[in-house]
Amino acid sequence: MRADPTDYKLVSPGSLQGVLSLLSAEPKRWLPIAGGTDVMVLYSAGKLPNRNLVNLWNVPELRQLEVFPDRIRIGATCTYSSLRNHAIVSREFPLLATAASWTGGIANQNRGTLGGNIANASPAADSLPALLVYDAELTLVSLRGERRVPYREFHTGYKKTVLAPDELIRDISLPRRFSGYVTYTRKVGARNAQAISKVCLAALGRIANGVIQDVHLALGSVAPIPLRLTETEQLLIAKKIHSSLFGTVRRTLIQEIRPIDDIRSTARYRTAVAGNLVVEFLGKLTAESARS
Amino acid sequence: MASSNERHIVGTSVPRKEGRDKVTGAARYVDDMTLPGMLYGATVRSKIARGKIKKISFDPGVLWDDFVVVTAKDIPGKNCIALILDDQPCLAAETINHPEEPILLLAHADRHKLRKAVEAVTIEYESLPPVHSLEESEKQSTIIWGTDNVFKKFLVEKGEVDSVWSQAAHIVEGEYFTGAQEQLYIENNGVIASFDPQHGVTVWGSLQCPYYVHKALLALCGLPENKVRVVQMETGGAFGGKEEYPSMIAGHAALLAMKSGRPVKIVYDRMEDMVATTKRHPSRTRHRTAVSKDGKILGGEIEFVIDGGAYATLSSVVLSRGTIHAGGPYYWPSVRIRTKAVATNTPPHGAFRGFGAPQSLFAMERHMDRIAEVVGISPIEIRRRNFLKPGQTTTTQQTIHEKIDLDSLLSRALELSDYHAKKKRFAVENKTGTRKKGMGIATFLHGAGFTGSGERYLNSLVGVEAGADGVVRVLVSSAEFGQGTNTVLCQIAAEALDLPYENVMIAQPDTTVVPNSGPTVASRTAMIVGKLVQSAAVGIKRTLSNAGLLGDSYTPEQFRTACREFIAAHGALKSEVRYDAPPGVYWDDEKYRGEAYAAFAWAVYVAEVSVDLASYSVTVDDFVALQEVGKVLHPVLAEGQITGGVAQAIGFALYEKVIWQDGRMVNNQMTNYIMPTSADLPPIRVFFEQNGNIHGAHGAKGIGELPMDGPAPAIVNAVEDAIGVRFNSIPLLPEDLFEALQRESLEAVTSSSNSTRGTR
Missing domain, CATH: 3.30.365.10 (Aldehyde oxidase/xanthine dehydrogenase, molybdopterin binding domain)
Incomplete structure (x- = not known):
């Protein structure tokens, strides 16, 4: 461990009110920590700049996962394990349950939280494309009050979000309206487990009479933020799926994404794989729609 | 290993000596102290x-x-x-x-x-100005070590290579690269x-x-x-x-x-x-091979260069092993092998399982597939026509005295892997879909123990002592680091003394307690040190019997009594044995000629892979590892060694890439230096043949490094079989595969697969 523990301070108010009061009093001073699966990695490497941490792990208001007739509301500190093991999540939001199963190992999944994954705002985060395609909505709270933000408007740039320094993500709502959809998700990482994605696609769609009625596509690791592919979606709506369409799909997708060369992969590779995954999804959409 | 006793300890999977402590957390590592x-x-x-x-x-x-x-x-x-x-x-x-x-x-x-x-x-x-690659170092425009950037050179010559080119039906050339590995x-x-x-x-x-x-x-x-x-x-x-x-x-x-x-x-x-710290030496190998019309190797030139990093450290020895293994398990009527280790401004590269052999054997085994292609015969047939046979000589002119039959070993491996049926099936299945499957083989050898005169210089000494309580202690500097040294050496001593395994212990390696039995390297422990332990243990028995305290057969209780009486009379009961080079072994350090190793282990590995054309990734789906290792002393440990070695070599082939920037590794974290997990590994099916070995304890040879040699070429051969694209460099990452396919045939592949997809 490269950090000096005496340089750091951790407080644990134990209630949402307590945490928000602290954030309100000294907005830029405190870094919220829940499961710590991102924060502690930086700490251990001696690279955690924030010296003052406020604990969210024991805040009960953030732990709940509630099911309503029209939506589910996931408390920000619900862990990947709790998502994986939740019957409604597994049945109705398989893209999210699958993404939760990809993240780290079991120990990480027992500690890592969905809210933390969102706030950490890595473009390579496994669960974020799934939240994008499910049209997630976030509730942000502070002592000033609460506001609702569509998740697709949350990220504004690399590691930049609309979250104010005195705000916390309280919960994530997912509408329960995707039961008839064909879903597809694939993470292409450097290995089959314990990997950071090079490209990750979450997709869902619905076909009637051979024509695409609705389609949602979101990619991770191909832009500074997790990206919903609105142009490509628009292109596909009301189309019949045929291989002659794939060239246009790839070209449109290339216009939308902004992949880079980094230590994990190359922009060229990411671009090609992103196109391949969308094509693979369209294949599945055709095949499963024909079957049903 | 005729024992008057019913008890057979060697060849059985007794519990690891330190296993209980490791499992319960009682084992003490340095950071526990x-x-x-x-x-x-x-x-x-x-x-x-x-x-x-x-x-x-x-x-x-x-x-x-x-x-x-x-x-x-x-x-x-x-x-x-x-x-x-x-x-x-x-x-x-x-x-x-x-x-x-x-x-x-x-x-x-x-x-x-x-x-x-x-x-x-x-x-x-x-x-x-620094030097950051093998090629730059060779150019010698900047001298960073000695007068020519060269730590060591070897030249192996056999026959008249210069005369073979004119007789050749084919001259096959190839250049092959392997990367560093942590x-x-x-x-x-x-x-x-x-x-x-x-x-x-x-x-x-x-x-x-x-x-x-x-x-x-x-x-x-x-x-x-x-x-x-x-x-x-x-x-x-x-x-x-x-x-x-x-x-x-x-x-x-x-x-x-x-x-x-x-x-x-x-x-x-x-x-x-x-x-x-150290990593595996990156390498470059060039082959130029003269081949007859029917696929027989007539002769060839092999140039093997390794990047040693900034200091000489062990590079000369790594180079030596890579040099001797460069010709593979084949008969070369003539060959010239020129090799060198060069300096670069990177932390020194060092010892890593296989020690030069995985590098030069990767080249040899990729090159054999290339030769097969040029001649127009199968990868199987090209190997059969060139295998070393007993009585023939290796590239260093060592006569093979072992009864090795590589032809049968290959046949058995093909059968175990269902090679031919799968080849046939994949040829049909690969016409559609985005997952292309292929089969690849590698046939190879690994010399056990130090090279040439190395064991003579080491001059290893081992001891076995018995206490008044009848408990025997093995005294060696050979270290346990997961491979089973403690267990196997105790098995050998127990068998030699007709004692239960539990009655034999091994001393913690401490230079004030144990003699210098040499380093724990080079797949030498079971074979060389094991044999010395066996002799030292027999020495205890002989001492007691010469003293008239022990008969030909005895119970552990009789042994204890004998020990107690001997120690009461003489103070201590200890037997030491020093390495004695087998007679008639000839090695010329100057010409690099002669008996390079006392024994070789031989192997045929078969890899089945699929290449996913959506992600350009290679997955090993099945792996058969068949090897002749003399005698398996402990089946569970031996299988574990092979399985672990194959896994590590799959990492070498497909995953593990050291990213260098100005001579420094920049992906020095396990999140960015990718080793395969259990979720990335195939079933690794391990099979042994046991022909024995007169130089090793109970006929054992070395096995620790062998499994590192074969998987990489077998896998890359299988990738070529799957998609028809030739790769000569490892690690072979999805990005490399993508770029190669871009160059070769991306359009043809995707258009056919996409149309099948659309109409399914």
Whole structure:
């Protein structure tokens, strides 16, 4: 461990009110920590700049996962394990349950939280494309009050979000309206487990009479933020799926994404794989729609 | 191994000697140990690849009085890591030759204070132009080592190569590359050193070769032999990565302990371990082979070059093994093998399981597939037509006396892997879909023990002693680091003495207790040390029987009584045996000719892969590892060695890429240096043939390194079989595959697969 523990301070108010009061009093001073699966990695490497941490792990208001007739509301500190093991999540939001199963190992999944994954705002985060395609909505709270933000408007740039320094993500709502959809998700990482994605696609769609009625596509690791592919979606709506369409799909997708060369992969590779995954999804959409 | 007794210990899977302690957490690793007054040490390392140290300054914001500071000036003996050429300094004094080169040492009672202190030391340099690749080093436009950047050269010549080219129906050329690889033992490098004037220096550490560390400390500390003691603690993996580097970290801790008078612990974290310590030598091999119309090798030229990094360390020995294995298990009527190890400004590359052989064998086995293609016969047939047979000679003109039948070994491997049926099936299935499947083979050999005259120079000594309680202790410096040394040597001694396995123990390697049985390397422990243990154990029995205390057959109780009576009369019961080179073994170090190894293990590996054209990734779906290893002493451990070696070699082939920037590894974390997980590995199906070996204990040969040699070429051969694209460089990552497909045939492949997809 490269950090000096005496340089750091951790407080644990134990209630949402307590945490928000602290954030309100000294907005830029405190870094919220829940499961710590991102924060502690930086700490251990001696690279955690924030010296003052406020604990969210024991805040009960953030732990709940509630099911309503029209939506589910996931408390920000619900862990990947709790998502994986939740019957409604597994049945109705398989893209999210699958993404939760990809993240780290079991120990990480027992500690890592969905809210933390969102706030950490890595473009390579496994669960974020799934939240994008499910049209997630976030509730942000502070002592000033609460506001609702569509998740697709949350990220504004690399590691930049609309979250104010005195705000916390309280919960994530997912509408329960995707039961008839064909879903597809694939993470292409450097290995089959314990990997950071090079490209990750979450997709869902619905076909009637051979024509695409609705389609949602979101990619991770191909832009500074997790990206919903609105142009490509628009292109596909009301189309019949045929291989002659794939060239246009790839070209449109290339216009939308902004992949880079980094230590994990190359922009060229990411671009090609992103196109391949969308094509693979369209294949599945055709095949499963024909079957049903 | 005729035993008058029903008991057979050798060949059975007895419990590991240290297994219970490891499972229950009772095993003591160096980081579990604390000594009174102990300090923690850290290393200030160079930030540049090559240059001169101009000035060292200390940030006044740190309370330096609380720190012990050691520089090269504090070294009492010679500033080098004594090994072969003694060219590597323990601490850089004036000249820097690679990034992360140790310059200065710090120690403090609070380990958390060290990181900031390391960063508070500023070193000013005058940079010199560095050399960062094997090719650049060969050009010699910048000389960074000696007069020509060359650590070592070998030339092997057999027959008249120059005359074969005119007779050849085909001349096949190829160039092959392998990358660096990190050993990734679970436990990072670590030691504790203590010093007092009366006892001298004691080092406890995670290491493979107690007497290498002992030798290095004698030179560094300027102490007599009896004032240096090295103790091996339980060691969490090594794979060669703890062959030479422990001498460095032990030296550092010893210098801090000598200066402070207090014990000092240095344990690297993963980032430091990966960035600063040794890795597998990157290599380049060129083949030019003359082949007859029917696919017989007539002769060839092989050029093998390895990148040794900044200092000579073990490169000459790695080169030697790579040189001798370069011709594979084939008969070469004539051959010229030119090899060299060159210098670059990167941390020295070092020992890693296989030790040069995986590099040159990757080239040989890829090249065999290439030859097959040119001749127009199958990869199977080309090998059958060229296999070494008993009575023929290797490239170093060693006559094969073993009864090895590679033809049958290959046939059995093909059967076990269902090779032909799968080939047929894949040919049909690959016409559609985006997952293309292929089969690949590699046939190879691995010499056990030190090369040529090496074992004679080592002159290993082992001891076996018995106590008055009838408990026998094996005394060797051979270290357990997960591979099973403790268990196998105890099995051998127990079998030799007709005693239950439980009655034989092994001493903790401690240079004040155990003799120098040589380093724990080169797949030599079971074969060479095992044989010496067997003889020493027999010596105990003979001593007791000569004293009239023991008959031909006896119970453990009778043995105990005999020991008690002998010790009462003579004080101690100990038998020592020194290595005696087998007669008639001839090796010429100058011409690199003769009996390179006392025995070879032989193997045929078969890989089944699929290539996913959506992600350009290769998955190994099935793996058959068939090998002839003389005698399997412990089936579970032997299978574990093969399985682990194959897994590690799959990493070498498809996953593990060291990313270099100005001579420094920049992906020195396990998130970015990708080793395969269990979710990436195929079923690894291990099979043995056991022909015996007169030189090894109970007929054993070495097996530890063998499984590292074959998987990479088998896998890359299978990839070519799957998609028809030739790759000659590893690691083969999805990005490489993508770029190659872009170049070759991306359009054809995707359009056909997409249309099938659309109409399914």
